[in-house]
Amino acid sequence: MAFFQAQEISISFGGLKALDRVSFTVNKGEIFSIIGPNGAGKTTIFNCINRFYDLDEGVFLLDGKNLSSAKTHQIADMGIARTFQNIELFKNMTVLDNLILGRHRKRRSNILTEMFFFKPVQRQEINSREKAEEIIDFLDLEAHRDQLVVNLPYGVQKTVELGRALAMEPTLLLLDEPTSGLNMEESEDLAFWLDDMKEELGITVLMVEHNMRFVKQTTDRVLAIDFGQTIIEGETNEVLNHPDVMRAYLGEENVCNA
């Protein structure tokens, strides 16, 4: 069964139809990319999944469950985590503390449990710390563990943001332009981690990405859109080599060099 589906989704901003009956299907455990030129509607898809915006028409289904009535925080509880085009971290906190905070949605405590059930709360705290340490190990962040995020290079901050999303133990991870601002070596590291996330952690990844070389290297299937409409959905090579995609989005030169 399809793991995640968009069915005929549409949304308008004033007179602008940002998404016009777009559908796509993401299978369990695959890395799926959405590509298209600036303003095509890619980030709007993510913002609708997160319920920052309400769809005018259509639905998203996660494991067959309709997300329409879920609120933003419930989307996270259902196992969907996200990174942003502009990094969103607590910049004056350490890497470790940002990762522990990423566990916040997994914790089940309130003021009463914190006051009267010290042991369970303490256990959650220990679990969060252990999970954060696992992620530090997984993403090679040991050297930066106790540094303030504000003092880290951009590429490392992006890795920490990825780590914070992983701290939620998502089943579906949304990555918005994960390679933007990364150098070649950092992009290679990211490709390696994506492969590990897929193979070792079984996470399904839905990614918006402009870097066609990276898409080609990492992605199982692709949706190409422009002006809020689908051009084609299919296997990565099939989509990247499609004449309409080459013409409309990438330019012949980029595809040849990819």
Ligand SMILES: Nc1ncnc2c1ncn2[C@@H]1O[C@H](COP(=O)(O)OP(=O)(O)OP(=O)(O)O)[C@@H](O)[C@H]1O
């Ligand atoms: N909140 C909003 N209000 C008005 N228009 C919006 C809003 N959000 C997005 N848009 C418009 O919807 C269209 C799609 O925007 P979106 O950010 O999804 O494009 P994108 O494909 O992610 O582009 P980029 O690659 O540049 O990030 C654009 O024309 C954009 O200006």
